[in-house]
Amino acid sequence: MKTIIALVIFAFSFGAQAVEGSHPLQKADVDVFDLESVRRGAGYFVDYCMGCHSIKHLRYSRLGRDLEIKDEVLRKDIMPEGAKVHESLLTAMNPEDAIKWFGVAPPDLSLVARAHGADWLYSYLKGFYVDQSPTRPTGVNNLYFKDVAMPNVFWDLQGLQKPVLATHGGSQVIDHLEKVTQGKMTDKEFDQTMVDLVAFLVYAAEPAQFARLTLGKYVIFVLLVLAIILFKLKKEYWKDIK
């Protein structure tokens, strides 16, 4: 089963790279063990993404435990009204409505960081640009996901971007994006917001990595103690032989 999942994820990321390869990815400076950053990211996810997307593999209780968020804070700042602590991060959007509105249901994002990688997510979230062609109902397109059905949820924070074209091999292609309006955030603030959000998605794709880190520290401690004991024992044994 695991092999099948791994293969699917592998095929998926390969497919994605093949299509997205034309624009270099921006490097996401993500630190998944920076709890502050991941906590902020969780807040952004609930505020900006959960209207459409779920993370069905993650429960609020687990999130609170892993990110060391107190119950009252979890309830007040993270969980939407009416959600229960043992529930997963589920969107309230009904898939049929979603298909009606976007033509496709927004995918569950539990494993999206494993499928695409942090750099791709970061680039994608920053890669929306104005596209007023009649085929684009959302009025935007994305440099890393051509003709994406998702609207640009951060247009007011980031500001609008337009494509700057260049001619390559006789055809016009997008060279890079250029800001045309100033968002509510500075570029630096916006980048940090996206880093936090991606850090959260990376955590969500593998919450066990936190437990592993603690276990790893414990294992190293035990090995150290063992090494000291063995060293003393060795000295003890060799004392009489020498």
Ligand code: HEC
């Ligand atoms: C208004 C609804 C809506 C909101 C809000 C929204 N999305 Fe989406 N998102 C979509 C839809 C619809 C798709 C499917 C796009 C497609 O297949 O063309 C999508 C696709 C994606 C994908 C691509 C997934 C894949 O595997 O290809 C990612 C990543 C993503 N969204 C992340 C986010 C994040 C992070 C947020 C919050 C900042 C967010 N979305 C907010 C509707 C939304």
